[in-house]
Amino acid sequence: MEDFTSKLWAEKERINDLLEEAQLELMRLLDERSNLEGKIVRLQLDIKHMAAICGTTIEDPHKQLGVTGMIRWVLADNDGPLTIAEVENKLKTDFTFDPKDYKNSRSMIQTVVTRLIKAGDVEQNDRLVANRQKTEKAFQWIAKYKPDMPWERWAEESEIEELREELDK
Structure with a gap:
């Protein structure tokens, strides 16, 4: 019985370690997602500005x-x-x-x-x-985060025209 109990405690300890690892991985992934969302927004802004410079209409x-x-x-x-x-x-x-x-x-x-x-x-x-x-x-x-919608930071056609006019000066 003692051997079984010691094995049970060892298994519980191993599962606790796995739980801790899983929680740390989740926190890391949530941070990574937050960083990716920031990069996506910056890239969308870059695309908007580059399209204005090139005179290109983007979807x-x-x-x-x-x-x-x-x-x-x-x-x-x-x-x-x-x-x-x-x-x-x-x-x-x-x-x-x-x-x-x-x-x-x-x-x-x-x-x-x-x-x-x-x-x-x-x-x-x-x-x-x-x-x-x-x-x-x-x-x-x-x-805890609210998803950013692409169009919230996307250029309106009037904004693109203003950027083009500024670049043409």
Whole structure:
């Protein structure tokens, strides 16, 4: 029995070490993600300015944002929890999202939200439905960072024209 107990304690110690390593790796990766987000923003600004210098029109990054990115932004930009139907409606109004492009758009949104929950960015916060005495599944952004949207720092056409005029002087 003593041999089993000592093995059990040794295994617990090994698992504690693995847990500590995993937590350190997570912290390192979160820092790395934060650094990457900063680099992305700086690169977007560089691209904007270089395009103005070259007189080149660049594609609107809003159109380049994937479904996961759009869902991240919708959840992060809202103060309270949203249902899948509300996420879908915001995707339609805030983005160029067309549910007809998907066999089952709400199922696809649910899958993305489930992945965001597993990543620790979103949590489920069920809420009471007014006048119906029942709750509905709702989801809320909880990550410490709010995702930067490419177009928040992207040049408007008027800004590009101003930069071109300054360069032509």
